[in-house]
Amino acid sequence: MADTNWTTLLEVRDLSMHFPLNDSLTRRMRRKQVDVLRAVDGVDLTVARGEALGLVGESGCGKSTLGRCIVGLYEPTGGQVLVDGQELPSRREPADRRRLQMVFQDPYSSLNPRMTVHQAIGELLRVHNVVPRNRVDERCRELLDLVGLPPSALDAFPRQFSGGQRQRISIARALALEPEILIADEPVSALDVSVQATVLNLLSDLRQRLGLTMLFIAHNMAVVRHVCDRVAVMYLGRIVELASGDELFSNPRHPYTQALLRAVPRIAPGHATQRDAVTGDPPSPVNLPPGCRFNPRCPRAADVCRVEDPPLERRGEHAAACHFAWSDPGREP
């Protein structure tokens, strides 16, 4: 899976996205402190060519913001995004935008309701000069075929499709620009399970056929397990653990990952627990706790955790940001 021979295609270096809150001229003139929401706070990531990296975490952990920074929808407040070793400016040129495309969560709001499928995809093909003008229609049909929709869908409006079909249209639209990297932000969480399966199968299939590199953002651990080679776990704007899917799910080192995995309900019998996997709610990303961000909820927290923020420490292909990730395996909670 995480083969070291793979070449890095996407690299994120120390990326931060801080949103100022209650910022106003009067506050500034009175020299009042402006609160800052640290949605993404120093993230390093690499994604190899042809790899699917999963990004999991609970709502508000910054996973979608990270995806949006990478694709260029937000201008990050710090750090760099590199594709193939070249830094992409935060204000992207059309040529840069073509390299990274995104599939959004909600197929009901991410398609223009007044444009037919042909108009939506055709516009992109023309603006970016992907194919000569006289081949636009042909290319639209090819793209629909790629995602398993009939050519008759071209002249229909989004409202005429079901959720799963709309998500196929979103995928076709993202693929129209022949991107190297596809960022899928919760592409199946708005869909029913039976439909979810068809979209997940389509994404796996497209990855193999087109050699796509994928950043797959999701909160559903089982879905990520199914789709991705490697998985990164985010908590309050930081990556707390990163490993291959098999390794992460069988041998989680960070107490947060362990809690997440315990909390996921399973169909197979014998997994029901009596105790809560983790107590309390995540702290606000405006007032972060000192030391390790997970310490107020962590069953293993020691004094050092309340003072010192643990870095993401690597052991081979497995990395975890916990003071006790490697040193104390006997202290499983």
Add this chain to the structure above:
Amino acid sequence: MSLAEPILSVRDLRVEIPTPHGVVKAVDGIDLDVPRGSALGLVGESGCGKTMTLRAIMGLLPGRAHISGGEVVFDGTALSPDSLGRLRGDSIGMVFQEPMTALNPVMRVGDQIAEGPRVRLGQSARVSRERALDLLRLVGIPDPERRYRAYPHELSGGLRQRVVIAIALASSPQLLLCDEPTTALDVTIQDQILHLLARLRAEMGLSQVLVTHDLAVVAQNCERVAVMYAGRIVETGTVAEVFGSPRHPYTRALLRSVPDFDDRRAQLESIAGMPPDLITPPSGCRFHPRCDMAHPDCASVDPPLKALGPGRGTACRYHEELARSG
């Protein structure tokens, strides 16, 4: 457990919604039994009628939807529009999906909990306030004195859902109807809320109906399960029976379409086609156009829910073939 009289039984319940295009038969003749002190899971995909069933029981059907037939018997009494007014929010409590919209945004959460006991049970302001504080403690809200004065927007999603549960518990109901109680929540918070529901069941003997689309939530939290498809119940039984050896092709297909991280498969099996239109449902078995083992006569014969044993039923006429094929 199954010998005792069920706390709730539903017989041949039908819900219709008139629309300009025709009448939608959202719920089309379903039977349900909820044993005392246990949890029944009602699962199915969006639009299968599971929420409509719950709302029909509670008498909270939206818009022009109405009950067009059948009966609901709660604790030995048949529910009617009259008796429902007394039982709703008294003997039967309801927990809604979206805790932010279920709560009044401009009223302190403590007052929202105390409102039930004060208005319905005629308790004084002081007594109902004490009751609300007890309930806040019961549902595991830390620092209840302070939280009593909070507004819903000041609370996290998990705490809000605990408040919604506290409101439902205010008049000590015997039955709690939960409509997707954890769908809007994160997985660690979902885990906390499901443990809370399990504790209420164990400690207070509170019977529950859990409507959800998440098979795993039902697998871990319910004793019995009913699978709904296109307004009908297609399979019932204990969780172990239904999920362990499904006897309806729809249940089997649903189970195979869910990614499970205990068992990583190369391809998920999907269910071909789309759920049917409930204005003109398919003839015969409603699942036959999407069924991978449909026989020619499935298109003409409408199969009833047939008993396979006590509390175990399937609406597939070829369930024995299904059991053999595994």
